Amino acid sequence: MSDFSPEWLDLREAADARARNASVANAVAARFALRGDLRILDLGAGTGANLRATSALLPERQTWTLVDHDPALLDVAKSKLIQWADRHEETGETLLLEKGRLRITVTFKTADLARDTQMLLDEKPQLVTASAFFDLTSEDYIRTLAKAVTAAGAAFYATLTYNGLQKWTPHRPADNQMTAAFQRHQMRDKGFGPAAGPLAPSHLVDQFRINGHVVVEGDSPWRLERNDRMLIDELIRGYAVAVTESGGVDAKAVVGWVNVTRTAAFVGHTDVFAAPP
Template sequence: MGDFDVDWLRLRGPADVRARAADLPLLLRPHLPKRSPLKVLDLGCGTGSNLRALAPVLGGAQSWLCLDADTDLLDRLADETHAWAEASGFDWDATDRRVTGAEPHLTCTPDLNCTLATRRFDLARDLAELPIEGIGLVTASALLDLVSETWLAGLVSQCAKVQVPILMALTYDGRVAFEPALSLDREVIEAVNRHQGRDKGFGPALGPGANGRLAILAAAQGYWVEVRTSDWRIRRSERALQTALIRGWSRAAREEVTASDQAGIAHWEAVRLAAVERGCSRINVGHRDLLAIPRRA
């Protein structure tokens, strides 16, 4: 079991779905290879939320290979996708893990016919063995802030070699805004952002700088790059998500400051949690989505 459990991925799911930049998959569609099915590689797939967000918008015949180091999460991917398919009006075939049907909101999208496969794969250790040959789209969501500069450069260079489009959603970018605001907010989030730079298994993490680095690395490899903000706009009613975030930020920030500053952060946490409890707290968490298209595609 890794640092990302099923409950956390479920908790963030609705905020993720609302935040995604809707136009990037539509911009991507004409640049996808014409061969069918479209082969998609999902890096750090967790329980498959990227597939569920993206596959219906892309439409048509797709074959997803979903990679993650955490087998607990991979084991849940088919069940989570089955439940989502039923709730969204798609058909689910358990034998060959296939989702079929029409996306009810997108009349121009061809009917979805999407199979999914999962594979345990340590991206940090085995990047050189990434099964990228024949892939028509490399994608990930909520992964890039974990990775290092060296790793990201290696990934972009592999993608450029096979001229594959890249779509990276929901990369944390370091901006957090609270309502109501507190005087300590800035200090806490600055400490959180320093903590983000700690090694998450890939070497020193890029944290909030990851999306900007990806844009530069991809452009240098000849990609046309489009970036959108995809901020979480967490509602007053989303108390569980706010509580989990505030507790996590407080923990991370306290690891970054001196003992004398830790009490202030603990107080910040208590005041913030009380505001959540009273239903008067809203939080905006900055994220970016990035689409990179090989210029020759």
């Protein structure tokens, strides 16, 4: 599985929050509006950004299980959630949070999601969530997950899944070549088998519909401008590394592409909510 630093996750959190699709979020809120409590399983939880962004859509009492393969990221998540909350209490391995009207219980689990997802679903969550995760997984993983979520009777909410769309400002002739090479790198094995990459959103929609869920989807692109200078720069550096690893683009062309000063960027994502009928 790919590793992400806390610094990178911090850098993207605000852009992710702005990008979330409001119509899909409203569907999530409407689905659970009459419930008083909810059990949530968050896959690839990182530093806990998905809980911070999603909790406001959900009932007053929430029980979250945050799962990641990197225990250091989960330690950061605990610290950030404590800072985010109005009040907190630690009871053993459990974190109790108060945030406005919300009462949130959080547990943290280190797991290999390529192997342990079914075991996590055996605990019968009512909502399975993830953010910026499924493009790293394989079509087989998505197929198996959709069946398991359906068997558990749970709903599913995935945000910020990369869909392959990119646009850079100013445009340069090498942009399309760089994008194609980046897509090839995206589809390398990230620990789950050959990655779905930009095809992940369509696989999610198809598999949950095949399994009988009602699906709502919507675009959630990053629209980055001058105020997002640090994120744009980090994206460019990351893309250049990926393209260099995937090959197919001359090293001189990569350097030239990196040295263009970009004033804006559009990066496509898709949000998907699927629920039992």
